Amino acid sequence: MSLPTPSGVFPLVFPLSFPLEPRLGRGRPLEHTRGFASPLTRIVLSSEGQTTTLLESMSGESLRLRCLAQLRVTARETGEGVAALLRTPEDTGVLVRHTATTRTCGEPLSVNHVVARLDLEPAIEHCLTSTSVPLGRALTEAGTGHRRTLLETGRRPWGQGGDNRPACFKTYLVWHRDLPLVLINELFNPSYVPAG
Numbered sequence: 001m002s003l004p005t006p007s008g009v010f011p012l013v014f015p016l017s018f019p020l021e022p023r024l025g026r027g028r029p030l031e032h033t034r035g036f037a038s039p040l041t042r043i044v045l046s047s048e049g050q051t052t053t054l055l056e057s058m059s060g061e062s063l064r065l066r067c068l069a070q071l072r073v074t075a076r077e078t079g080e081g082v083a084a085l086l087r088t089p090e091d092t093g094v095l096v097r098h099t100a101t102t103r104t105c106g107e108p109l110s111v112n113h114v115v116a117r118l119d120l121e122p123a124i125e126h127c128l129t130s131t132s133v134p135l136g137r138a139l140t141e142a143g144t145g146h147r148r149t150l151l152e153t154g155r156r157p158w159g160q161g162g163d164n165r166p167a168c169f170k171t172y173l174v175w176h177r178d179l180p181l182v183l184i185n186e187l188f189n190p191s192y193v194p195a196g
Contacts, residue, residue: 033045033046033153036168036194036195036196037194037196038193038194038196040058040193040194041168041188041193041194041195044168044170044188044193045150045153045168045170046150046153048147048148048149048150048172049136049148050134050136050137050140051101051110051136051186052101052134052136052137053136055101055109055110055192058109058192058193059103059109059192061103061104062104063101063102063103063109063134064101064102064103064104064132065099065100065101065102065130065131065132065133065134066099066100066101066102066106066108067097067098067099067131068098068099068100068111069096069097069098070095070096070097070098070129070131071095071096072093072094072095072096072118073093073094073096074090074091074092074093074094075088075089075090075091075092075093075094075115076090076091078094078096078115082115082183085151085173085180085183086115086117086173086180086181086183087179087180088117088119092117092119093118094115094116094117094118095114095115095116095118095128095129096113096114096115097112097113097114097116097128097129098111098112098113098114099111099112099114100112101134107189108160108189109188109189109192109193110186110187110188110189110193111160111186111187112184112185112186112187113184113185113186113187114135114182114183114184114185115182115183116128116181116182116183117179117180117181117182120176120179120181121176121181123142124139124142124176126138126142127139127141127142128182135174135182135184136174139174146174146175146176146181147174147175148172148173148174148175149172149173149175150170150171150172151171151172151173152170152171153168153169153170153171154168154169155167155168155169155195156169156187158187158189158190160189163190165190165195166190166195166196167187167188167189167190167193167195168187168188168190168193168194168195169185169186169187169188170185170186171183171184171185171186172184172186
Protein backbone atom coordinates (compact mmCIF):
# COMPACT_ATOMS: atom_id res chain seq x y z
CA MET A 1 0.00 0.00 0.00
CA SER A 2 1.41 3.39 -0.96
CA LEU A 3 0.71 6.58 0.89
CA PRO A 4 -0.89 9.43 -0.99
CA THR A 5 1.53 12.22 -1.76
CA PRO A 6 0.45 15.73 -0.79
CA SER A 7 0.03 17.96 -3.83
CA GLY A 8 3.09 19.90 -4.88
CA VAL A 9 5.70 17.42 -3.62
CA PHE A 10 7.67 14.84 -5.52
CA PRO A 11 6.03 11.41 -5.42
CA LEU A 12 7.00 8.77 -2.91
CA VAL A 13 7.17 5.48 -4.69
CA PHE A 14 8.14 3.03 -2.00
CA PRO A 15 5.49 1.11 -0.09
CA LEU A 16 4.25 1.57 3.44
CA SER A 17 5.97 -1.66 4.49
CA PHE A 18 9.70 -1.73 5.06
CA PRO A 19 11.95 -3.63 2.63
CA LEU A 20 13.19 -6.04 5.28
CA GLU A 21 14.55 -8.87 3.21
CA PRO A 22 14.93 -12.49 4.31
CA ARG A 23 18.71 -11.95 4.51
CA LEU A 24 18.18 -9.62 7.48
CA GLY A 25 20.10 -11.13 10.34
CA ARG A 26 22.12 -13.41 8.02
CA GLY A 27 25.35 -11.52 8.25
CA ARG A 28 26.38 -8.20 9.58
CA PRO A 29 24.91 -5.08 7.93
CA LEU A 30 28.34 -3.45 7.87
CA GLU A 31 29.53 -6.26 5.60
CA HIS A 32 26.93 -5.16 3.01
CA THR A 33 28.53 -1.72 2.74
CA ARG A 34 31.71 -3.27 1.33
CA GLY A 35 29.89 -3.72 -1.98
CA PHE A 36 29.74 0.05 -2.53
CA ALA A 37 32.67 1.58 -4.44
CA SER A 38 32.44 5.07 -2.94
CA PRO A 39 34.11 5.59 0.46
CA LEU A 40 31.56 8.37 1.08
CA THR A 41 28.70 5.94 0.53
CA ARG A 42 30.26 3.39 2.86
CA ILE A 43 30.61 6.07 5.55
CA VAL A 44 26.99 7.23 5.19
CA LEU A 45 25.61 3.68 5.19
CA SER A 46 27.71 2.36 8.04
CA SER A 47 27.30 5.36 10.35
CA GLU A 48 25.12 4.84 13.39
CA GLY A 49 25.17 8.57 14.14
CA GLN A 50 22.96 11.34 12.82
CA THR A 51 22.72 11.07 9.04
CA THR A 52 21.64 14.71 8.76
CA THR A 53 25.02 15.82 10.11
CA LEU A 54 26.82 13.77 7.45
CA LEU A 55 24.59 15.11 4.68
CA GLU A 56 25.15 18.69 5.89
CA SER A 57 28.90 18.13 5.78
CA MET A 58 28.62 16.82 2.22
CA SER A 59 26.37 19.60 0.96
CA GLY A 60 28.02 22.44 2.86
CA GLU A 61 24.70 23.86 4.01
CA SER A 62 22.09 23.54 6.72
CA LEU A 63 19.43 21.08 5.62
CA ARG A 64 15.69 21.25 6.08
CA LEU A 65 13.06 18.69 6.95
CA ARG A 66 10.11 18.43 4.63
CA CYS A 67 7.20 16.40 5.98
CA LEU A 68 5.45 14.73 3.05
CA ALA A 69 2.90 12.62 4.90
CA GLN A 70 2.14 11.70 8.48
CA LEU A 71 -0.55 9.39 9.84
CA ARG A 72 -1.34 6.99 12.65
CA VAL A 73 -2.05 3.35 11.92
CA THR A 74 -1.76 0.06 13.78
CA ALA A 75 1.64 -1.59 13.83
CA ARG A 76 0.10 -4.47 11.83
CA GLU A 77 -0.55 -2.09 8.91
CA THR A 78 3.10 -1.09 8.61
CA GLY A 79 4.31 -4.41 7.22
CA GLU A 80 5.41 -7.85 8.25
CA GLY A 81 8.02 -7.87 10.98
CA VAL A 82 7.78 -4.18 11.91
CA ALA A 83 5.83 -4.74 15.15
CA ALA A 84 8.37 -7.36 16.22
CA LEU A 85 11.29 -5.03 15.49
CA LEU A 86 9.62 -2.28 17.53
CA ARG A 87 8.66 -4.79 20.25
CA THR A 88 5.08 -3.63 20.26
CA PRO A 89 1.77 -5.50 19.85
CA GLU A 90 0.42 -5.50 16.30
CA ASP A 91 -2.77 -3.71 17.33
CA THR A 92 -0.87 -0.82 18.96
CA GLY A 93 -1.08 2.56 17.24
CA VAL A 94 2.14 3.86 15.69
CA LEU A 95 3.12 6.97 13.79
CA VAL A 96 4.09 6.61 10.13
CA ARG A 97 5.93 9.44 8.44
CA HIS A 98 7.41 10.13 5.04
CA THR A 99 9.89 12.99 5.11
CA ALA A 100 12.63 14.40 2.95
CA THR A 101 15.89 15.96 4.05
CA THR A 102 16.34 18.79 1.56
CA ARG A 103 18.82 21.45 0.57
CA THR A 104 17.76 25.09 0.88
CA CYS A 105 16.66 25.03 -2.78
CA GLY A 106 14.28 22.13 -1.99
CA GLU A 107 16.32 19.36 -3.65
CA PRO A 108 16.04 16.16 -1.57
CA LEU A 109 19.24 14.53 -0.37
CA SER A 110 17.30 11.68 1.23
CA VAL A 111 13.75 10.49 1.68
CA ASN A 112 12.78 8.76 4.89
CA HIS A 113 10.10 6.28 5.81
CA VAL A 114 9.63 6.23 9.57
CA VAL A 115 7.52 4.11 11.92
CA ALA A 116 7.60 5.33 15.52
CA ARG A 117 6.18 4.10 18.80
CA LEU A 118 4.26 6.78 20.66
CA ASP A 119 3.79 4.85 23.90
CA LEU A 120 7.31 4.97 25.35
CA GLU A 121 7.79 8.58 26.35
CA PRO A 122 4.87 10.98 25.85
CA ALA A 123 7.16 13.95 26.55
CA ILE A 124 9.10 13.33 23.31
CA GLU A 125 6.11 12.93 21.00
CA HIS A 126 6.77 16.46 19.70
CA CYS A 127 10.21 15.23 18.49
CA LEU A 128 8.58 12.41 16.56
CA THR A 129 5.92 14.60 14.96
CA SER A 130 7.94 17.75 14.22
CA THR A 131 7.49 19.02 10.68
CA SER A 132 10.56 21.25 10.80
CA VAL A 133 13.35 19.63 12.84
CA PRO A 134 15.05 16.37 11.74
CA LEU A 135 14.36 13.52 14.15
CA GLY A 136 17.92 12.91 15.39
CA ARG A 137 18.45 16.59 16.05
CA ALA A 138 15.07 16.91 17.79
CA LEU A 139 15.84 13.98 20.12
CA THR A 140 19.30 15.37 20.92
CA GLU A 141 17.90 18.85 21.62
CA ALA A 142 15.27 17.30 23.91
CA GLY A 143 18.05 15.63 25.89
CA THR A 144 16.77 12.16 25.10
CA GLY A 145 19.47 9.52 25.16
CA HIS A 146 19.22 7.40 22.06
CA ARG A 147 21.38 5.06 20.04
CA ARG A 148 21.02 3.50 16.64
CA THR A 149 21.32 -0.05 15.40
CA LEU A 150 21.92 -0.59 11.71
CA LEU A 151 19.71 -3.40 10.35
CA GLU A 152 20.16 -3.42 6.58
CA THR A 153 21.75 -1.62 3.66
CA GLY A 154 21.15 -2.07 -0.05
CA ARG A 155 20.04 -0.54 -3.32
CA ARG A 156 16.70 0.25 -4.92
CA PRO A 157 15.50 2.85 -7.46
CA TRP A 158 15.60 6.48 -6.36
CA GLY A 159 12.18 6.97 -7.97
CA GLN A 160 11.88 10.69 -7.28
CA GLY A 161 10.82 13.00 -10.12
CA GLY A 162 10.99 10.16 -12.66
CA ASP A 163 14.64 9.44 -11.81
CA ASN A 164 14.95 5.66 -11.48
CA ARG A 165 18.71 5.40 -11.07
CA PRO A 166 19.83 2.95 -8.40
CA ALA A 167 20.07 4.58 -4.97
CA CYS A 168 21.40 3.23 -1.71
CA PHE A 169 19.38 2.89 1.46
CA LYS A 170 19.84 1.93 5.06
CA THR A 171 17.33 0.67 7.59
CA TYR A 172 17.99 1.24 11.28
CA LEU A 173 16.41 1.38 14.72
CA VAL A 174 16.63 4.36 17.06
CA TRP A 175 16.40 3.32 20.71
CA HIS A 176 15.01 5.06 23.78
CA ARG A 177 16.77 3.60 26.79
CA ASP A 178 16.56 -0.17 26.21
CA LEU A 179 13.53 -0.19 23.93
CA PRO A 180 13.26 0.44 20.18
CA LEU A 181 11.52 3.75 19.55
CA VAL A 182 11.74 4.35 15.79
CA LEU A 183 12.33 2.24 12.69
CA ILE A 184 13.76 4.27 9.80
CA ASN A 185 14.41 3.45 6.18
CA GLU A 186 16.45 6.19 4.52
CA LEU A 187 16.97 6.33 0.75
CA PHE A 188 19.77 8.59 -0.51
CA ASN A 189 19.84 10.77 -3.62
CA PRO A 190 22.33 9.05 -5.96
CA SER A 191 23.58 12.43 -7.18
CA TYR A 192 25.12 12.94 -3.74
CA VAL A 193 25.55 9.44 -2.31
CA PRO A 194 26.65 7.17 -5.21
CA ALA A 195 25.03 3.74 -5.29
CA GLY A 196 27.73 2.11 -7.44
